[in-house]
Amino acid sequence: xxxxxxxxxxxxxxxHDISPIELVDMCHRRLKETTNLNYMVHNxxxxxxxxxxxxxxxxxxxxxxxxxxxxxxxFKDNFCMRNIPTTCASRMLLNYKPPxxxxxxEKVAQAGGIIVGKTNMDEFAMGSGSVDSCYGPVVNPWxxxxxxxxxxxILDEESSLSDWFISGGSSGGSAAAVAAGACLAAxxxxxxxxxxxxxxxxxxxxxxxxxxxxxxxxxxxxxxxMDVPGIVTKTVEDSAILLNAVAGHDxxxxxxxxxxxxxxxxxxxxxxxxxxxxxxxEFHTPGLSPEVLKLWKATADALEQAGAKVAxxxxxxxxxxxxCYHVLxxxxxxxNFSRYTGIEFGLRCGSExxxxxxxxxxxxxxxxxxxxxxxxxxxxFLLRRNFDRFFLKAQxxxxxxxxxxxxxxxxxxxxLLTPTTLTDAPSFSWFSQKDNRTRSxxxxxxxxxxxxxxxxxxxxxxxxxxxxxxxSLQLMGPHFSESRLLSLAYWLEQQAHxxxxxxxxxxxx
Amino acid sequence: MLRVACKRLRVFSTRLDxxxxxxxxxxxxxxxxxxxxxxxxxPTVDSIDYDSLPELPEIDLAxxxxxxxxxxxxxxNEAGLLRLREAVKIANQLHLVDTDGVEPMDTVLEDRExxxxxxxxxxxxxxxxxxxxxxxxxxxxxxAPPGNIPMKKRDKDHLSNILGKKEEExxxx
Numbered sequence: 271x272x273x274x275x276x277x278x279x280x281x282x283x284x285x286h287d288i289s290p291i292e293l294v295d296m297c298h299r300r301l302k303e304t305t306n307l308n309y310m311v312h313n314x315x316x317x318x319x320x321x322x323x324x325x326x327x328x329x330x331x332x333x334x335x336x337x338x339x340x341x342x343x344x345f346k347d348n349f350c351m352r353n354i355p356t357t358c359a360s361r362m363l364l365n366y367k368p369p370x371x372x373x374x375x376e377k378v379a380q381a382g383g384i385i386v387g388k389t390n391m392d393e394f395a396m397g398s399g400s401v402d403s404c405y406g407p408v409v410n411p412w413x414x415x416x417x418x419x420x421x422x423x424i425l426d427e428e429s430s431l432s433d434w435f436i437s438g439g440s441s442g443g444s445a446a447a448v449a450a451g452a453c454l455a456a457x458x459x460x461x462x463x464x465x466x467x468x469x470x471x472x473x474x475x476x477x478x479x480x481x482x483x484x485x486x487x488x489x490x491x492x493x494x495x496m497d498v499p500g501i502v503t504k505t506v507e508d509s510a511i512l513l514n515a516v517a518g519h520d521x522x523x524x525x526x527x528x529x530x531x532x533x534x535x536x537x538x539x540x541x542x543x544x545x546x547x548x549x550x551x552e553f554h555t556p557g558l559s560p561e562v563l564k565l566w567k568a569t570a571d572a573l574e575q576a577g578a579k580v581a582x583x584x585x586x587x588x589x590x591x592x593x594c595y596h597v598l599x600x601x602x603x604x605x606n607f608s609r610y611t612g613i614e615f616g617l618r619c620g621s622e623x624x625x626x627x628x629x630x631x632x633x634x635x636x637x638x639x640x641x642x643x644x645x646x647x648x649x650x651f652l653l654r655r656n657f658d659r660f661f662l663k664a665q666x667x668x669x670x671x672x673x674x675x676x677x678x679x680x681x682x683x684x685x686l687l688t689p690t691t692l693t694d695a696p697s698f699s700w701f702s703q704k705d706n707r708t709r710s711x712x713x714x715x716x717x718x719x720x721x722x723x724x725x726x727x728x729x730x731x732x733x734x735x736x737x738x739x740x741x742s743l744q745l746m747g748p749h750f751s752e753s754r755l756l757s758l759a760y761w762l763e764q765q766a767h768x769x770x771x772x773x774x775x776x777x778x779x
Numbered sequence: 780m781l782r783v784a785c786k787r788l789r790v791f792s793t794r795l796d797x798x799x800x801x802x803x804x805x806x807x808x809x810x811x812x813x814x815x816x817x818x819x820x821x822p823t824v825d826s827i828d829y830d831s832l833p834e835l836p837e838i839d840l841a842x843x844x845x846x847x848x849x850x851x852x853x854x855x856n857e858a859g860l861l862r863l864r865e866a867v868k869i870a871n872q873l874h875l876v877d878t879d880g881v882e883p884m885d886t887v888l889e890d891r892e893x894x895x896x897x898x899x900x901x902x903x904x905x906x907x908x909x910x911x912x913x914x915x916x917x918x919x920x921x922x923a924p925p926g927n928i929p930m931k932k933r934d935k936d937h938l939s940n941i942l943g944k945k946e947e948e949x950x951x952x
Contacts, residue, residue: 369908481887495886524893525886549817556822567816580817589825590876597870604850611851613921615912624928630851642852643859647866649850656836663873665883670876672884707865724887749887 271451272772276508290323290340297342301452303776307409309446312388322384337515339382344447344456347388350488359403360393362616362636372488373520374499381515386453389443395492396640398713399701400442408442410435411450416738435695438468444502445472455512458500461492463717465500466729471695473731473740477501477509480749481724482527485520493602496721506760534753536760543577548683552588559693561735585674592711595718597664604648640706675723679748686746690729694739728759732766860941
């Protein structure tokens with residue numbers, strides 16, 4: 271499983287060296303072996319998986335296989351699947367079974383992908399640790415390989431699980447599922463870094479595509495103007511395979527762009543010497559760990575030594591990203607979350623004597639503190655007397671941030687290289703010392719900018735920290751530059767030889 | 780010629796391995812001797828001039844009641860109120876930025892025409908689907924309790940420490 275990637279699996283399936291049923295069973299066994307990581311909140315029953323696997327098998331026998339035939343894929347629990355519980359890890363939606371299916375899910379299924387389950391997350395994708403879920407926190411699969419003392423003790427004795435590394439969030443379940451080997455690829459969502467952050471902490475490639483490239487239809491919204499589906503895979507090539515299978519215009523999402531999407535393959539002859547890479551100086555912030563800084567420098571130097579032009583650039587408004595994101599997010603949340611009343615769907619509890627009381631009580635019991643806090647703050651910023659002062663102010667700053675990107679890319683810079691996170695995966699005990707807002711502000715510090723500007727960004731693991739956890743960097747490019755962005759990411763990946771998490775010993779038990 | 784190139788490539792690739800696997804060979808590797816890295820050594824630190832910021836708006840009982848009424852969620856406890864205070868404090872720092880003459884940005888797709896489908900019916904006959912998630916229905920209607928009944932007013936004793944001197948008004952109401 272360790273070395274099994276989407277690309278490799280497709281090769282083996284085509285040569286009939288492995289059958290879709292075997293592949294699905296391998297993933298299912300791994301899921302069973304790692305349930306204590308709590309990354310999956312709804313499993314598709316194995317009979318159904320086998321049914322889909324047999325259909326995929328037929329395609330391979332007939333030689334008419336599709337892009338993802340037989341590939342096990344998981345979805346974050348904020349993607350709607352018809353008649354399958356879709357909860358956003360919130361008590362509000364525990365009883366919700368959508369009457370329709372998200373476009374991303376539909377496209378994966380149409381391409382032959384086998385959907386194995388729904389993954390755990392921060393409630394309504396609000397968070398950066400996957401610890402604020404009504405199902406409890408997600409545990410980083412790397413805990414299997416090491417513990418806080420760096421000794422070789424693992425999670426098999428649950429009693430010894432006093433402290434552990436978090437998976438990052440909010441799509442922590444999706445990242446953990448891929449890292450553990452319960453699927454070969456997973457979808458998350460990325461509003462301020464929610465796919466790249468857990469990908470970084472779990473040693474995976476996390477892609478946030480250009481806003482408008484992937485359909486949001488059926489992905490339960492957090493911040494409509496920034497949400498994009500995210501792709502989590504082990505390798506850059508896999509990321510491209512998944513992107514090709516799902517990208518393009520969707521008549522059900524008017525914010526997807528109408529140009530025809532041109533599928534691409536990773537260019538393994540990509541000429542790095544023709545690339546101009548910018549290092550935004552404002553992304554070296556206080557709190558950046560020496561290990562991440564060292565990796566950042568080593569990578570920038572490696573690019574330069576390979577002939578790329580590397581230059582320090584300035585994005586003067588980047589430092590206001592988090593505060594700006596904070597206001598815009600609360601405002602869109604206040605508006606978006608008014609749909610949860612308990613009447614048409616979702617939790618309904620409390621007084622049946624007054625509509626308002628019923629709404630208030632249902633929302634009180636349905637939402638956690640984080641969600642309630644953002645709704646209240648959002649409604650404060652949207653009050654008539656505050657609208658200009660906070661909401662429009664934040665929207666103005668958003669333009670300045672977006673202009674920073676435009677200026678850098680029009681100056682000749684092709685890509686930006688930055689850290690994804692300040693450190694390697696934090697421990698649960700450290701992470702839970704501060705509240706969700708404080709942690710989100712630290713955790714999303716390098717990732718929100720791409721959401722503000724709508725640009726594509728990819729986080730990729732390149733090295734390990736001293737305690738053995740993955741360390742990652744982020745590449746960002748101009749709108750719709752995915753093919754070149756991933757080709758550069760592939761080049762870096764090839765140089766780095768990052769060792770993926772090896773849990774194959776679990777199968778031998 | 781080719782042999783030289785191959786040799787150089789090999790040297791190059793081992794050096795790159797070294798760059799990335801620096802935990803094993805960090806001691807041998809001294810990039811500074813070869814290149815002045817373009818990644819800045821020191822973080823960019825901005826000292827925030829808090830005195831230049833506008834005063835924070837006051838959070839009083841009237842505001843709390845208004846926000847709870849329009850949000851239809853309550854401030855559970857003092858922590859919730861402190862969370863709002865903190866959120867406003869953070870937002871206030873936006874005023875460090877001069878935005879004179881800058882237009883607000885709603886969406887990154889502002890320069891494009893978004894897709895509008897033609898006004899044709901594309902689905903329907905899905906009443907059962909639409910109603911399937913409602914806890915209470917009658918004859919294909921959603922059921923809600925009577926409207927026009929304002930929320931019960933709850934006392935705000937649990938917030939009194941933060942709302943401070945507003946306690947008296949609370950008793951009056």
